[in-house]
Amino acid sequence: MVDVAVPIWAARLRVLRRGRLWSQRELAARLLEVTDETERDRLPAPESLARTIRFWESGEQRPDERHAELLCRAFGVDEAELFVGEAAGTTLWHYLTGVPLLPGAFTAEEEERTGRAIEAPQRADDATVGYFRAITDAYTRAGLRPAEQIDVLRAVHAGIEEFHRDAGSPVRRDLLLLAAENAEQISRMHHENGDPDGALAWSDEAIREAHEAADALLEAYTLAQRSGLSDAEDDPGHLVDLAVAAREHGHLPPRMDALSRHHEAQGHALAGDLDMCLRRLEESAQSLAEPEDDTPYHFDCSPEAHNTLCAGCLVELGRAGGAIELLEQAPAKILPTYAAAYALARKAHAYADAHEREQSVETARQAFALARRTGALRAMRELVRVQIPPQRAKHRRILL
Structure with missing residues (x-):
């Protein structure tokens, strides 16, 4: 060494x-x-x-x-x-390498095997893939701040990249698939961390690696997730095209199909197309109602997350009342912390648009406190969009 x-x-x-x-x-x-x-x-x-x-x-x-x-x-x-x-x-x-030492997760022999493979990537085998997957899974848990996940997963991604360039063919594809999943997770954390450029760059990396691995389902997944970067893209039509392209890769499992239709609906909402937005949201709900699937990729497609996404579409379409009704069905405590902060920020936005001033101020306070505590900068950016009426300007300065 x-x-x-x-x-x-x-x-x-x-x-x-x-x-x-x-x-x-x-x-x-x-x-x-x-x-x-x-x-x-x-x-x-x-x-x-x-x-x-x-x-x-x-x-x-x-x-x-x-x-x-x-x-x-x-x-x-x-x-x-x-x-x-x-x-x-x-x-x-x-x-x-900066790859974190996960306390108590691996035996000394497993650590030593991985270290030897790092010195000579041609030694990589299924155990090497399993080692990096275990670290990735451990550090994508909901309790971490987005910035913390980014720091960890970038080091893991760099290690995987070294391997899949030089590893033997039996494991090279598995490492490439893991690199694509890892890059997609980093993209989402940049998104939650309020960094649209970083989110797009890592999404591009994920799509490239999924394509190189020739895995249609993973490529569909990365395209569907890219179409969800609605506050990073300036072109709603491009978001719609990406979501549609995800479904063109073949039959998707129900939760992934729902994710694609969720994000297509966001694109239609940003474009002001009410009918197409509502149609895709309805189709998404239908997919979620199908039996649970075994999609191996990490994403939140729970009813609470679905309601938050739907409410976001309604906010963009000027239907604040409908957004409030949905968000009141989605207790923030059930969502991951950064997602909970964003859901509260969306709810504050909806209350403000519906001229429910007191509720907007109180919800914005809650969102701000949670976002500050958990590093949810995307939620902070959403709070900046909340237009507190003039008589509450004092409150708005306090919040932001």
């Missing part, structure tokens, strides 16, 4: 922190949490402690005995594992 210019204990400290998706400041806060009252008084403020952590991770300073004990408590490891550990190769490849 290639050597690095920091001591192995410093590399391991950084790897353990990044695997838990903690910033240096968050690690500082956790060190304070695991202290007792007498110890806490002896520790510096979080800002100063975060600077000290940077010195530790660069190898410029080694934690003293007191700080070493606190680090072990925070990470849930013993001192030998943190400062001595035998798995130097595993630590170094995680340190060099």
